[in-house]
Amino acid sequence: MAGNTKAKAKKPIRVHRVRKVLHIGIDLDRAPWSGTLVRALPDNVENHGTHADDGTASFLQLHRPQFPPLTPRAGPGPMNRMARVMKGYELVVTHGDHAFPATMGHTLFGQGLKLPPLVHYHDGYGEVPAGWWARFRHKLGMARTPVVVAPTQAAARSIANDWQVKGANLHILPPLFPPAPKSAPKPDAIPRMMKRKGEKWIGMRAADALTLADDLLPAIARLESDWHLVAVGPAEQTDALMKRVEAEGFEDRLHVTARLHGPGVVAGLFDLAVLDARDGRVPPDLPAVMAAGVPLVAVGSAGLAELMPRENADWRIDPDALGTLGPWVDRVTLKPALLEAAGTANAAFAAARSDPGEHLTLLAGAIGRDSLSDR
Numbered sequence: 001m002a003g004n005t006k007a008k009a010k011k012p013i014r015v016h017r018v019r020k021v022l023h024i025g026i027d028l029d030r031a032p033w034s035g036t037l038v039r040a041l042p043d044n045v046e047n048h049g050t051h052a053d054d055g056t057a058s059f060l061q062l063h064r065p066q067f068p069p070l071t072p073r074a075g076p077g078p079m080n081r082m083a084r085v086m087k088g089y090e091l092v093v094t095h096g097d098h099a100f101p102a103t104m105g106h107t108l109f110g111q112g113l114k115l116p117p118l119v120h121y122h123d124g125y126g127e128v129p130a131g132w133w134a135r136f137r138h139k140l141g142m143a144r145t146p147v148v149v150a151p152t153q154a155a156a157r158s159i160a161n162d163w164q165v166k167g168a169n170l171h172i173l174p175p176l177f178p179p180a181p182k183s184a185p186k187p188d189a190i191p192r193m194m195k196r197k198g199e200k201w202i203g204m205r206a207a208d209a210l211t212l213a214d215d216l217l218p219a220i221a222r223l224e225s226d227w228h229l230v231a232v233g234p235a236e237q238t239d240a241l242m243k244r245v246e247a248e249g250f251e252d253r254l255h256v257t258a259r260l261h262g263p264g265v266v267a268g269l270f271d272l273a274v275l276d277a278r279d280g281r282v283p284p285d286l287p288a289v290m291a292a293g294v295p296l297v298a299v300g301s302a303g304l305a306e307l308m309p310r311e312n313a314d315w316r317i318d319p320d321a322l323g324t325l326g327p328w329v330d331r332v333t334l335k336p337a338l339l340e341a342a343g344t345a346n347a348a349f350a351a352a353r354s355d356p357g358e359h360l361t362l363l364a365g366a367i368g369r370d371s372l373s374d375r
Contacts, residue, residue, distance in 0.1 A: 019372060021363075022089040023049045024082075025070065025099025028056050029261045030284055031123055033175035034095040035060055040176065040356035041363075042373045048089070050102075070101055079105030086115045091367050096123040096281075104141030111144075117366040119147040123175075124280045126303030127158040138163045147366050149173050151282055154303030173358055174307055177287040177350040184268045190230070191259050195269055200226050200333075203263035203270035203294070205285070206233025206241050206256065211276050212299065212325065213244050219326030221248040223333055228253040230270070232260045264288030271339065272297065272332065277304055278319045291350040295342035297328060311345035 021041070026034045026049045038047055038060045047060065050067035057064055067085050068078045082105040086092050092115070094103045099120075106118045120142070128135065142148060142165050149171050150156035156172045159165050187195040195201060202220065209216065209231050220229055231241055231254065238256035245254045260266065263273060264285035270292075275283040277300030286307060289296055297315050298304055299322065305313040315332065317325050332338055364372045 018044055018046050019091070019367075020046045020048060020089045022065070022086055022092045023047060023062070023095060024067070024092065024102045025050075025095035026052055026056060026060070026062075027096065027098075028059070030098075031096050031175075031282070032261075032264065032284055033177070033282075033287055034121070036176045036178050036287075037356065037359055038062075040360065042360075042371075044373055050085075070098055072098075072101070074101040074105075076108065080109055082106075083109035083113055083115060086118075087113060089116050091116055091363065092118040093363070094118065094120045096121065100138065100141060103145055104137070107141050107144040117146045119149065119363060119366050120145050121149045122151065122155060122159065123282055124155050125152045125277070125282050125307060126154045126280055126301045128155070128162050129280070135162050145169065147171065147362065149362070151175055152303045152306040154301075154306060171362060173362065174353050175282055175287055176356055176359055177353040178291050179354050180291050180293070180347060180351055181268055185266050187269070189266045189269060190255075190257050193230070193255050193257060198226055199228055200271040201228050201230050201255075201269055202329075203230050203267065203273045203285075203289070204232070204275075205262055206231040206237035208274065208276035209241050210237060210244070211278075212274070212322075213241070215322050215325040216274065216329065217244055217248045219329045220253075221250045222330065225253065227333060228255060230255045230257075230263070232257055232263050234258050267292035267294050270294050272329075274329070275299070282307065287350060287353075290346035291354065293343040293347035295332070295339050295346060297325070297332065299325060309342075309345040309349040312342040312349075315342065 023038060028035045047062050048065055049062035050065060052062050052064055065085055068081045079101060082102045086106060103118060103120045106115055142163055146169060148159060148165050148169055150159055151174050153172055156170055160167060160170055231238055235258055242254060245251050262285045267289045273289045273294050273296040275286060275296060275298040277283045277298055295312055299317045299319060301319060305316050317328060360372060364370060
């Protein structure tokens with residue numbers, strides 16, 4: 001062999017850096033945007049989720065560690081056990097106020113156990129719940145939370161004032177909206193249901209239809225016969241709704257199903273959505289409904305308007321003015337141009353909030369990185 005034969009240069013070895021992130025409180029029914037966020041995380045993130053059912057774990061590719069129950073009145077013992085599970089992760093993300101006991105456990109035991117940073121996503125859009133005990137508990141439980149994310153300015157002001165979270169730790173980001181559907185759902189996308197040509201559908205959760213029944217159902221009964229109500233929910237709710245609708249005399253225009261989490265998954269079938277947000281939480285179907293370009297009427301306090309464009313924010317019904325719900329539904333259903341304009345604005349608003357970049361930057365910053373993909 002020739003003595004001047006050069007040895008082949010070795011290829012550099014790239015180490016795939018896996019980051020383990022623990023998610024607490026993921027709920028695809030109550031807060032589907034928590035799943036949207038998980039799916040937006042880079043491939044090198046290994047996601048672990050507590051209390052996830054089989055469907056959620058499979059859909060989001062979650063590992064499922066053992067974790068104490070998330071009970072509202074959890075004491076120091078369970079919180080300590082929650083905190084110990086957080087060891088071994090690089091980041092902990094708590095989704096919604098029902099996951100607050102874990103957030104409080106991190107505050108109480110984080111320093112002693114040398115826990116990783118925690119990011120808490122608040123799911124209320126307005127003033128935090130009243131009551132001295134609830135506010136004192138949250139003030140204590142978030143005293144050392146590095147990052148608290150509020151969906152609206154109204155919520156952030158209340159969190160700062162009533163829970164005394166420091167401004168440096170408080171960030172305002174709306175829930176991550178899903179991308180616009182690639183195509184409209186087929187008329188038979190809901191099992192055992194068919195949207196016929198000329199029909200116009202109002203989409204709701206059956207639970208919302210029941211809580212708004214006194215003001216909403218008489219209004220729907222007065223609409224032209226091409227307007228139908230489609231309600232999603234368990235049998236006990238849809239059965240109760242059917243009885244109320246029969247009393248109003250339009251049972252032939254009511255369609256119900258228990259096969260979906262909510263109307264959001266088939267939002268494109270609807271010509272109007274009605275949401276009840278009087279509990280102060282971001283309505284679970286709002287992002288998907290808006291992404292599909294569907295106009296909506298929502299009952300909720302002023303902070304909810306921040307999650308809608310101006311063209312649709314005017315359709316918000318204040319809880320103290322519930323009597324205007326029926327007349328408002330009467331009005332908008334008679335004006336196709338108004339419906340179209342609100343739906344178009346909703347689609348644009350949702351598209352502008354479907355980029356996960358700000359969320360990913362915030363999560364990366366919590367662990368001192370520019371990107372979660374950094375090695």
